[in-house]
Amino acid sequence: MNIIANLFKSSLGKKYIMAVTGAALFLFVVGHLLGNLQIFLGAETINRYGHFLQANKEILWPARLGLLAAVALHIWSAVKLSAENKEARPMPYADWNPTVASYASRTMLMSGLIVAVFVIYHLLHFTVQAKSINLTGQDFVAFQDAKGRHDVYRMMVTGFSHPLVSAFYILAMGLLCLHLSHGAGAMFQSLGWKNDVYGPSLDRFAKVAAWLIFLGYVSIPIAVLLGYGKEAVK
Structure with a gap:
């Protein structure tokens, strides 16, 4: 206990705590992306994937609760560490130069909090499927495919067909990946994996991974806005 x-x-x-929860959230972001990208394999594939998740609630709900716990601990540790840093250095350094620190590192707390707000909206949008916030006036809960499964394909296409929703999603993904580009490197540092030999490579990995994740996520709303899946919303 001590x-x-x-x-x-x-x-x-x-x-x-921040490093371990950050690692867990990073893995979730990658896994969630791989699941979402199945939309490009067609309605059957992503609807089957969605049905699999919903049919295995003994896996889904522990994963959701674990994810929420990781998010809560990650935010808590970030806020506490930020407060401790300010308390330890109440007056800024006279010769502090903000250009020395990257923009990502200087906005970690703010970008993280904005992403947290987006996550709440995203959950209400596609998980809870609250009609009042999807801006389309359609009830996503009622979407079913020919096999009686929830029509995830139609829901995603319909949801991202609204420009404001897609714009918010793209902005949030940009902030998330900005957060990841520094956060992943900081995670390696906290876990003691960074040194003079591996440090530069780990930092490059963090930046490349962040860019790939960003491109993967935003490819979906952009494709929908350009007409992908339009047959699903007729």
Whole structure:
């Protein structure tokens, strides 16, 4: 119990919490992307994938609860560490030059909080499927394919057909990947994996991964806005 208490009380412990939860969230982001990209394989593929998830609630709900716990701990540790840093250095350095630190590193807390707001909207949009916030006036819950499964394909195409929704999604993905480009490197640092030999390679990996994730996610709303899947919304 003392180890757990110290983990939550010490700055080093909070850094470990942020790193481990960040790693878990990074893996989720990649897995979620791979699932979403199945929309390009057609309605049958992504509807089958969606049905598989919904049919295995004993896997889905523990994963969701674990994800929510990781998000909560990640935000908590980030806010606490930021407050501790400000408390330790209440006055800014006179010779501090913001250009030395990357834009991503200087906006980590703010970009993370904005992404958290987006996640709430995204859950209401495609998971809870709240009609009042999808801006289309359609009830996503009622979408079913010919096999009686939830029509994930039609839902995604309909949802992203609204320019404002797609614009918000693209903006949020940009902020998320900006966050990841620095966060992944910071995660390796907190876990003690970065050194003079591997550090530059790990930083490059973080930036390349962030770009690939961004391009993967935004390819969906952009494709829909350009006409992909338009037969589903007729």
